[in-house]
Amino acid sequence: MPVPGQIQSIERAVAVLRLLAAAPQDLALQEIAESLELPKATTHGIVATLRHVGLVQQNRSTARYRLDTEIQDLPGGGLDPNLLRSQSMNWADSLAANTGEAVLIGIPSPDGVEVIHHVFCPDGTPQRLLFGEIRPVHASALGKVLLAHTPWLRSRLRQSSLVRYTSRTTTDREALLEEVRRIKAVGYSVDVGEYVSESGGVAAPIRRYGGLGVGAISVFGPTDRIFSTSGAPRREITDRVVSAARAISEQLAELH
Amino acid sequence: MPVPGQIQSIERAVAVLRLLAAAPQDLALQEIAESLELPKATTHGIVATLRHVGLVQQNRSTARYRLDTEIQDLPGGGLDPNLLRSQSMNWADSLAANTGEAVLIGIPSPDGVEVIHHVFCPDGTPQRLLFGEIRPVHASALGKVLLAHTPWLRSRLRQSSLVRYTSRTTTDREALLEEVRRIKAVGYSVDVGEYVSESGGVAAPIRRYGGLGVGAISVFGPTDRIFSTSGAPRREITDRVVSAARAISEQLAELH
């Protein structure tokens, strides 16, 4: 590779995409090949790959190619927090009502998890609004479930120090990664007094189409209300959090 | 290549794009690499290539990567004919007024060049509206200049027969391709009674960002008014057509 940053097949693939984007109609394989001055077989490999990953469609009857509409998801960017909040508010409200606990919704931010929505615990006790606060990635149910379902967040762990907040805070990187693996398998995360003593929560991932986590929703409250005496989270809470998260994810997927 | 349609580097590049699209913030190279479980150096090659082709941007100060806004041009599709017409009407009018001849604007269509706009010759003679008509690719100034600047059109020549309309129609493929090469160099095309005897025209390409032809604009009329006695097109006409085409292209580029 003489000059770095010149991977041939990628440049060719992008050229194909650009050509298809500019074409007013579906293009035949041969037309693509000749436009790019590439052999037919080579072009076929590229186009077939693009079709395989869903960026290009092939008309069943004419065998011609066009851009798949899914390519419009690309510029979508990182999901507007306001959109996420508006789409999840109703689910958060009913989750709080059904569990009788407070609910948080968070998204990844440079320094941790940013709380973009907070439904107070319906018991009416005085509470402080957590909206806009940043919670630690390694010591909150929200953070840990994001860690499990948002791969690029994991590498941020390496540099940020694992601050100890309580005696239960996980400060060992290896142990945390091990827990993240479990969370990924189970589908929800748990925090038992790791950030604030006697307070804990359960969180589940909100995903965008494709499965990548873009946010998380969490129920939290006094540990003795969230967890049973065995130490495990109460089943009706985990179930409700998980299904609320799934419902929000599906709702997001529906608006293309 | 065991399974066709699985070019590794392209799939990886698309995965990078998808990851960047889903990320709410700029991502570090390492974060991308670890998310995709690829070596850093490999990832760097892919990202550098994507940056090189303009789909990815790198923040100068943080060195982190994000999608380039240019990626939004991709789903743009093949430029709405109505948009092209509305953007070029004013130029077409003044071109007709300045040259005293009729003006056509055309776009590629499956069977030839479709006329999407027609300004009558201002001399007031009775004329038939050509809007919506299909003109042959090989025997019109509009068609030939599109041929020169829209590569995928050229391969359509191979199968369609070169119908003879007049004694001056080019029916030899090799000769036509040779002329197309000249047109590409000069920047405008000429038709001297090749479709209708005694009638001819001069056309120039309307380009989208990147240089690909998406349409063409043409002045046409009686050959003795368009061309000087030497047979060459009159200089003030070619100049005006070319600069009108360029102006429309730039105007199109301005709306992102």
Next chain:
DNA sequence: ACATCGCGTTCGACATTGTCGAACGGTGCT
């Protein structure tokens, strides 16, 4: 019906091409 043409697709050998471990140089912590 048969032959022909043009297309998309597959095959397989080759060497070009991308991959990846390791090392470099710069920047911001502590």
Next chain:
DNA sequence: AGCACCGTTCGACAATGTCGAACGCGATGT
């Protein structure tokens, strides 16, 4: 100053993508 981390470059290796040629199929024309 020292360290730690990151983006980038280097270079050897072989896995990978490339591409000429051949296949199969449908449409066309005879």
